[in-house]
Amino acid sequence: MTAALDGLARQRAAWRAGAGRVLAGTVVLTTVALLPWLSGSDAALTVLRARSGEQDPTPDALAAVREQLGLADGPLVLLTGWLGGLPRGDAGNSWVSGEPVLPQVTAALGVSLTLLSGTLLVTLAVAGLVCFRTVLLGSRRRLRHDRAGTGAAVLASLPKFLLASVLATACGVWLGWFPSSGWDGPASMVLPSLALGLPSGAMIGGLLDQSLPAAFSEAWARTWHAAGFPPGHTARHALHRALPGVLPQFVPTVVGLLGGAVAVEKIFNIPGLGRLVLDAAVSQDLPLLQTGTLAIILIGTAAGLLVRALRLALLGPALRDGGLPALGRPALPRRRSLRYVAGVCAVALVVLVVAGMLRDPLNVDTTARLLPPSFAHPLGTDSLGRDMVARLGHGALRTAVAALVVTAVSVLTGVALGLLPRAGAGLTDVAATLPAVLAGLLVTGVTGPSTGGAVLAVCLVGWSPYAAQTSALLEQERASGHIAAAVSMGAGRRHLLRRHLLPALVPALLRNALLRFPTAVLVLASLGFLGLGQQPPAPEWGRLLSENQAYAEIAPWTVLGPAAALTVLAVLATTVVRADGRMRLAGR
Incomplete structure (x- = not known):
């Protein structure tokens, strides 16, 4: 009887999730129309x-x-x-070319899926390298505070379009190792896959690297080590334990590249789906835009279902073997170097802001165009002769505030929908694969181009990673033994939420938000570059990267300054919560 009721409940949940996906897809397609x-x-x-x-x-x-x-x-x-x-x-004919839409979308989708496969391989390889040391030391009970966290944060904060420009120039033009433009054979996908996969792999690897120490500190791992189990056996089960909470991030991080890799596709002249959809939206080619959007939704939904099935397969056996406790942050030895890193980054940002605020960011001097760094201009000048220090200093507050608003709203929305699976059933899979550029086009169609419109557009799709992570961790916690014990002792929903669920969710969500903070900056920058967000001549870090990208080869300081500032901000964000080597919540 109990099994029948459980089966009926699962069937109802599946129907609700399916209805949510259909409803979300219908809303998106109607808005596009x-x-x-x-x-x-x-x-x-x-x-x-x-x-x-x-x-x-x-x-x-x-x-x-x-x-x-x-x-x-x-x-x-x-x-x-x-x-x-x-x-x-x-699917109709294109309003612009008059050609049938379906063959165009099918060809672009094939290119994007091929590029996605290469990106996935790079992502997995980089993620494995990021957490390799933690797996090696944890399996031998030599746990120390993670050293890869700062490096992963730096790599995750690299702008994809800037990395693509560097790879295309260095490895494509100067060295001639791989094609720097076009789509002709497997060699054409190497550089774009690296540009897309390196930051994504660093983000996934950073999240996994932060979860593994807790798995190695649990009772079963200590018991197996004392009993003489092989380190590789313990490492496999620790990965089995930590992966379910990280797997949902593959959907928005990797599959979302189907429609979000527009800048990289343009740099390498790749006829992918994201570029096709963007061009259709700009030209208001409705049949092509609708068909491309539908393809993105269907691929994203299928990927979400596949990831969910894989996560449940990993989650069940890992939590049934002994009723493992909550996956929390262990008390690791303190590393003072993290404090030094955070302090150096904070001082560098303060000096940049103070020095920049003393200069005029809008002063145009055509006789000083693209000057290299000097005593008068410590970071050089841009193509209009404006001082880069001034523009970076004045843009710091605008950049940080907009990204903080996006991150805070996205986290709160994602947590709310993740804690209410009925309300968010199916919506996350659809939102995870919608490009922020497409959302920006729809929002600015109503509000007009502005900073507020760009922030709203990113928030509309930016909550999906946090909702997926909240749902995964919540399901993981509910399946663990200590929750069942608390329920058997009469614990109510409020007690479970306050004393068990939130303390397990907040640290992981905070780490995810800190790793994604630079991404919010770059997405806002891409919208500004397309004329959908911050308007010139106002300074903004991401926009400085976009507008100076064309001068990266002849005047590299115009992009190195904003890229370095963004990297320092990302490192500061990720190290400030690791300075004590552990994260503990009051009352746990």
């Missing part, structure tokens, strides 16, 4: 200019375009007509 009307611009004019920039947009020409596209019928008729053709394999 409304883009020409939400933007407030003339879709016929946009399409006409995309077809030919030289054609005179006369009233007769615009009227002919509207009649040809059926804009007078309204978005509902266009959406239902597009949906009705999908079962027949007909």
Whole structure:
């Protein structure tokens, strides 16, 4: 009887999750269908200019375009007509080129999936290298505070488009090892996979590296070590114990690259799905945009289901063998070097801000364009002769505040939906794969380009990693033995949440938020670069990277300064909570 009830409950949960995915996908596709009307611009004019920039947009020409596209019928008729053709394999024709949409999306999807496979291999390799030392020492009971945390934070904070530019210039143009442009054979995917996989692998590896010491400090690991079990056997089970809480991060971190690697695809001239969707959104090519968005949603949902099945397969046996306690942060030996690193980073940022605030960030001097670092300009000047120290110092507060708002809102939203699985069932899988660029286009269609619109766009999709992590850790905690013991002793929901669940969730979520803090800065920068966020000439770190990217080869200081400032901020964020070598919550 109990087994039947459990099966019925699981079936209802699966139906709720499926309904949530369908509802979320429907909302996204409906919003995309409304883009020409939400933007407030003339879709016929946009399409006409995309077809030919030289054609005179006369009233007769615009009227002919509207009649040809059926804009007078309204978005509902266009959406239902597009949906009705999908079962027949007909996704319509492109509004710009007039070619069938489905072959274009299929070709771009094949390119993106191939690039994704290479990115996944790099991600796994880098993640393994980041946590290798912890696995090696933990299996031999020589646990020390992690040394890879700072290095992983630096690597995770590297801007993907900046890393792509460096790899394309150094390994593609100067050394000629791999193609620096185009998509022709396996060699073409090496550099883009490295540019996308190195930061992603550092983030995944950093999260896993922070969870492993707790697994090695649990009672079963100590018992196995005392009993003489081989270190490799203990290491495999420790990975088995720590992986379920980290696996959900693969969906937003790796699969999200299907639609989010626009900058890298542009640098390497790769005809991927993300670039196709972005170009369709800019030109308001509705059939192409809808079909590309649907492909991203379907791939993301399938990947989310696969990751969830793998996580449950790992979670069950790992927690049934003895009822392991909560996976918390162990008390590790203190390392003063982390305090020194945090102190040096804090001092460097303070000096940069103070020095920059004493200078004018908007002063244009065309006679001082692209000057190298000197006593007058310690970090050189940009293409308009503006002092880089001034622009970095004035942009520090704007950059940090916007990224903090995005991170805080995303964490709170993700935790709320993760703690309420019925409300967030299926929504996370869809939101995890939606590019922030696409969300930015939809938001600015209503609000117009602004910093607030960019922040809102990132928040709309930025909560999914935290919701996935909260749900995974919550399920892991509920399956552990100490929760069952507390329930058997009469503990209520509030007591379980306050004394058991939140103390287990908060440290892992905080580490994830700190690792993703630089990512929030870069996503905001990419929106500003596309004209959807912070508008020039206001200084902002990520935007400085974007607008100076073209001068990286002839004037590298224009990008090294913002990149170094961003890296220092990321290292400070990740080391400040590790300075004591442990994280403990009051009352646990």
